[in-house]
Amino acid sequence: MIQPFHSAAKAAGRLRPSGPRNLCPVCGRNADGDCRFSENLILCHQGTRFGPPQHLRPGDVIDINGVRWALIRSDSGFDGAAHEFRPDRGITSKQETNVAAPQRRVRQLATSRRLRQFNLGFREALRCPAFELLSADEADRYLPAIFNTADQGLKLEPVVASLASHDPSWKRHLKALRHRLKAIGYQRDNARWVFGIPTPEDIAALGRGDE
Numbered sequence: 001m002i003q004p005f006h007s008a009a010k011a012a013g014r015l016r017p018s019g020p021r022n023l024c025p026v027c028g029r030n031a032d033g034d035c036r037f038s039e040n041l042i043l044c045h046q047g048t049r050f051g052p053p054q055h056l057r058p059g060d061v062i063d064i065n066g067v068r069w070a071l072i073r074s075d076s077g078f079d080g081a082a083h084e085f086r087p088d089r090g091i092t093s094k095q096e097t098n099v100a101a102p103q104r105r106v107r108q109l110a111t112s113r114r115l116r117q118f119n120l121g122f123r124e125a126l127r128c129p130a131f132e133l134l135s136a137d138e139a140d141r142y143l144p145a146i147f148n149t150a151d152q153g154l155k156l157e158p159v160v161a162s163l164a165s166h167d168p169s170w171k172r173h174l175k176a177l178r179h180r181l182k183a184i185g186y187q188r189d190n191a192r193w194v195f196g197i198p199t200p201e202d203i204a205a206l207g208r209g210d211e
């Protein structure tokens with residue numbers, strides 16, 4: 001017979017007392033009805049003859065006939081003398097999504113900020129006149145922008161690609177980033193060709209305007 005959902009849920013939630021033919025799954029109590037349990041809850045009463053294992057602390061998990069049950073607290077039940085066990089359901093995929101969502105949001109915000117920085121650097125690099133026409137001041141200003149921004153973009157690309165793989169709305173950011181990376185990559189390679197390949201010290205010196 002197929003039960004309506006609500007009555008099935010009710011049946012699953014109904015607590016049955018321990019008894020001679022209904023042993024408490026935790027302590028085996030059969031003498032009286034002091035322990036009560038359902039498919040979702042076990043209230044195991046601490047008595048003199050029967051009682052839950054005393055070494056258990058809230059959060060501990062025990063195995064009952066192949067099912068994992070977690071001790072929620074040890075002062076449950078009407079008289080505060082029962083161990084309350086609930087099935088250890090682990091983290092369901094729904095909970096996992098809920099837990100991960102704020103972290104993903106933080107990562108998106110941080111990545112958005114880095115993308116904005118990259119885009120600012122990219123626009124600055126684009127303003128650079130033809131290398132052959134650069135004054136020393138302009139070289140000090142634009143060359144670090146080109147090298148640093150190209151570096152920044154290379155580090156950013158896998159992060160944005162990972163976000164785009166989870167969230168289609170990031171695909172256009174990834175596309176734009178790759179396009180700009182290509183452009184600034186050409187600019188960087190040309191700068192290397194015109195000025196020679198700079199060492200990290202050269203780049204740092206350019207940033208400080210040292211001679």
Ligand SMILES: [Zn+2]
Binds near residue numbers: 024050
């Ligand atoms: Zn019990």
